[in-house]
Amino acid sequence: MSESDSPTSGYRFQAIDKKFESIDGKQNRDHLIKWGMRGKIRANMYIFDQTFPEYNAKKFILDFFKDPNVLNTLKMFTKAGEWQLLGQPAHDVRIEQLNTNILSLEFFDRLFNNKIIREQGHIKKCIEEYKDEFIISDELRKVLIMDEFDSYDIFSDNDRKEFIFHLFKHFCLGGQVCQYEDDVQPYLDVTKSVYKEIISVQKDAETQTIQVVSPVFKIEALNENGKKFYPSRTAYEQDFAYIIIDPIKRHVIILSNFYEGPSFFE
Numbered sequence: 001m002s003e004s005d006s007p008t009s010g011y012r013f014q015a016i017d018k019k020f021e022s023i024d025g026k027q028n029r030d031h032l033i034k035w036g037m038r039g040k041i042r043a044n045m046y047i048f049d050q051t052f053p054e055y056n057a058k059k060f061i062l063d064f065f066k067d068p069n070v071l072n073t074l075k076m077f078t079k080a081g082e083w084q085l086l087g088q089p090a091h092d093v094r095i096e097q098l099n100t101n102i103l104s105l106e107f108f109d110r111l112f113n114n115k116i117i118r119e120q121g122h123i124k125k126c127i128e129e130y131k132d133e134f135i136i137s138d139e140l141r142k143v144l145i146m147d148e149f150d151s152y153d154i155f156s157d158n159d160r161k162e163f164i165f166h167l168f169k170h171f172c173l174g175g176q177v178c179q180y181e182d183d184v185q186p187y188l189d190v191t192k193s194v195y196k197e198i199i200s201v202q203k204d205a206e207t208q209t210i211q212v213v214s215p216v217f218k219i220e221a222l223n224e225n226g227k228k229f230y231p232s233r234t235a236y237e238q239d240f241a242y243i244i245i246d247p248i249k250r251h252v253i254i255l256s257n258f259y260e261g262p263s264f265f266e
Contacts, residue, residue, distance in 0.1 A: 011063040013046040015073040015186075016251065022193040031186050032244045036175025041257040043198060044074060052247040054215055058095055061243055064252070065090035065221045065230070076230055077258035086230060090221035098163040098242075100199060100212040105188055107164065110154045116143055121183045133236060133259075134173060140184065144169045145237070163199070163216045163242070167191045173238055176259055198253050200246040231256045 007095045020043045021027050032038035046069075052060060064070055066089040075083040115122055116139045124139040131145055142149040161163060168191040174180070181187060199214045219241050221230035231241035238259035245252050 009050070010065070011060055012049045013064055013067045013069050013252070014048075015069060016045040016047055018045045020194075020197055022190070022197045027193060028190045031112060031171075031190050034179045035171065036178040037171070037257060040077060040175060040259075041255070043253055045251055045253050046070065047251050049250070052245055052250070054097075057097065057215065057217060058093065060245070061093050061095055061217060061219055062090060064243070064254075066094060074254065076232065076256075077260075079260055085095045088223065088229065090230070091224045092222040092226065092246075096222040098166065098216045099158065099161045100163050100214060100216055102162050102164045103201075103210060103212070104174075105192055107159075107162070108168065108184075108188060111140065111143070111184065114151050114154050116140055116151060117135045117184045118156075121185050123182060123184055133176075137180070140172060144172055161262075163244075164191060164195050165216070166240075166242070167195055170240065170257065175238065186211065198244050200249065200256060202248070213248060214244050214246055216245075219243050232258055232260075234260070234266060236260070 013160050019025065020052060023032075023041060032041065046064070048060075058226050065086075071089060073085050074086045076086055078084055112119065118124060125137060126139050126142065127137075129136045129142075129146075131141075132212060134141065134145065136142055136146065139149075139151070143151055143154065146152060155165065171187050172180075173191050199212050199216070202213050203209070204211055220228045223229050227233070232239040236259040238257060241254060241256040243252060243254050
């Protein structure tokens, strides 16, 4: 490996003009509008110039948020409802690596088995409660965010670290102006289509099983004062950003969403 290809030197990134059908296209358009997420959830792709060892993840992500090509192409949403370039480099990043072990929606069968979802797919309703910025009117959202709920532990801590769980939870919670579904299937369908499009898989030569090869990290970029500025300066559950890395093709996807502000119905 040459010095320029060594992960000890700085990574460099180049934006790729790519549209994601599950996010930008017609496939899930109506659902994302209904959930207040259309135009506010975004996926951007970049290619990078060196090998990616997972032990170097924090350096990789910090380099990403310092790269001029990223600062001049990656945008964040403002409270005024406008997109603006990131502009400032990160001085530090907080990262949490998620699991990517799940390749089937059978992972969510426990929602049916525990009567959170009825046999026909209808979501079981409950008396309205408030949890942070969310109105909780069904048992699905109780399972997702209310740790005092009796059925909360049908998903273990490790289950909740699965990237597919994070996606499902985000789509169920929606944006600031959100119409909830009465049936679980739209949430499952959108979760599956986005997950399938942004992770990379390959077949193991020996076992012939399909495996996810993309490490996924939940990330926050911090300024010189140690304050979070990306994906936003607020602490909303639905302000999120994930980096999905394909170490084989050397591309990285950043998936982000912003809770406040209007949706876009383009």
